[in-house]
Amino acid sequence: MNHQQSAALFARAMQIIPGGVNSPVRAFKSVGCDPIFIARAEGSRIYDADGNAYIDYVGSWGPMILGHCHPKVVEAIQQAAASGASFGAPTEKEIVLAEMVREAYPNIEKVRMVSSGTEATMSAIRLARGYTGRDKILKFDGCYHGHADSLLVKAGSGAATFGVPTSPGVPADFAKYTLTATYNDLAETRALVAANKGEIACIILEAIAGNMGCVAPKPGFLEGLRQLCNEEGIVLIVDEVMTGFRVAFGGAQERYGVRGDLVCLGKIIGGGLPVGAFGGKREIMERLSPEGGIYQAGTLSGNPLAMSAGIATLKLLKEEGFYARIEEKSAYFEKGMRQAATAAGVPTSLQRVGGMFCTYFQAEEVFNFADVKAETPKIFAKFFRTMLEEGINLAPSQYEAGFMSIAHSTADLDQTFEAAAKAFKEL
Numbered sequence: 001m002n003h004q005q006s007a008a009l010f011a012r013a014m015q016i017i018p019g020g021v022n023s024p025v026r027a028f029k030s031v032g033c034d035p036i037f038i039a040r041a042e043g044s045r046i047y048d049a050d051g052n053a054y055i056d057y058v059g060s061w062g063p064m065i066l067g068h069c070h071p072k073v074v075e076a077i078q079q080a081a082a083s084g085a086s087f088g089a090p091t092e093k094e095i096v097l098a099e100m101v102r103e104a105y106p107n108i109e110k111v112r113m114v115s116s117g118t119e120a121t122m123s124a125i126r127l128a129r130g131y132t133g134r135d136k137i138l139k140f141d142g143c144y145h146g147h148a149d150s151l152l153v154k155a156g157s158g159a160a161t162f163g164v165p166t167s168p169g170v171p172a173d174f175a176k177y178t179l180t181a182t183y184n185d186l187a188e189t190r191a192l193v194a195a196n197k198g199e200i201a202c203i204i205l206e207a208i209a210g211n212m213g214c215v216a217p218k219p220g221f222l223e224g225l226r227q228l229c230n231e232e233g234i235v236l237i238v239d240e241v242m243t244g245f246r247v248a249f250g251g252a253q254e255r256y257g258v259r260g261d262l263v264c265l266g267k268i269i270g271g272g273l274p275v276g277a278f279g280g281k282r283e284i285m286e287r288l289s290p291e292g293g294i295y296q297a298g299t300l301s302g303n304p305l306a307m308s309a310g311i312a313t314l315k316l317l318k319e320e321g322f323y324a325r326i327e328e329k330s331a332y333f334e335k336g337m338r339q340a341a342t343a344a345g346v347p348t349s350l351q352r353v354g355g356m357f358c359t360y361f362q363a364e365e366v367f368n369f370a371d372v373k374a375e376t377p378k379i380f381a382k383f384f385r386t387m388l389e390e391g392i393n394l395a396p397s398q399y400e401a402g403f404m405s406i407a408h409s410t411a412d413l414d415q416t417f418e419a420a421a422k423a424f425k426e427l
């Protein structure tokens, strides 16, 4: 495969953009090759600047569950653009999307739109702090909730990929308010809460951890956290930026039947445009400015193009049988990848919930961040490079999840298995 154009663009980008990219994992650093620059995409496929085609399992890190350029989403964006890109004033579209969110997540009684997942989690935490009058927050090692200061502590994927658990530039005085516990370890979490009694504003978590690969909650973990939060007056924030509208229309909360006091959304809700949202219990959300005194704002929040893409996307997801079809494709994918690994004698732990998955290059199942062995990402890196050359675009890190879209055909999946058989053999 020729990557001449990508190489030239990367060299040019390196001169003007830090690391040549506008989000770190895109630089391919942990997989030991240069990034491909994308020219366009359609359906299940993405095309680079050299004209190479790849079957895409990144899906813009989750949003593209309909595949790229779904005609209805494209049309919605075009129509909105023709009526004005931004007004900085309320529109009906914001209400429509908000009502669709409430329908999917009944615990979201009120919701505010923002422009990214980071903004959603950052704002939800400020709200939880303002509401409880407490400063400390508790998160889990390997869970990523965006790049806000207090959340860049043991933050999974991006940070883990570079071996920097806590970023320079985050004052120790901020980080000290962030407590971290082991994912799936309820006893440890309980002990940490007991040691900080009356001081913790919120527990925030990914109900399925997708920023250390794909780690499902153990039975009882979410239920235990819910009970703990009830007992201690702690706000439970379920970060569904990745899982929302992904593992079910109502996200991980629908799947597991455990509900947060606040919920963060992003990725799919914007249909590929920049959208985030946070919402939850009325009595908490009403503390938000201008109803209450806890401040949060955004020039482009509720942007009409973004709302239109979100509405068009959610409408299609609501169609009968959508999630059953994603499940069917994903189960077929899981089976084919397992067979390819087994045939080549490569030990893997393939972990999947609905249309998100991760192949860990180790035999042992991963339940928390520390379960990923030191050598595992190195094996993945080699696999990744072969897959890319074979026309399969995976996320360039062992700690990232892969995503299925409705546009992936059986032929796409079969082609992926063939490539995988080769990549497994070459390890």
Ligand SMILES: *Cc1c(COP(=O)(O)O)cnc(C)c1O
Pocket: 115, 116, 117, 118, 119, 121, 144, 145, 146, 147, 206, 210, 211, 239, 240, 241, 242, 266, 267, 276
């Ligand atoms: C992607 C992600 C975020 C951050 O969203 P951005 O839009 O990248 O700021 C937050 N939480 C989770 C769980 C995510 O996967």
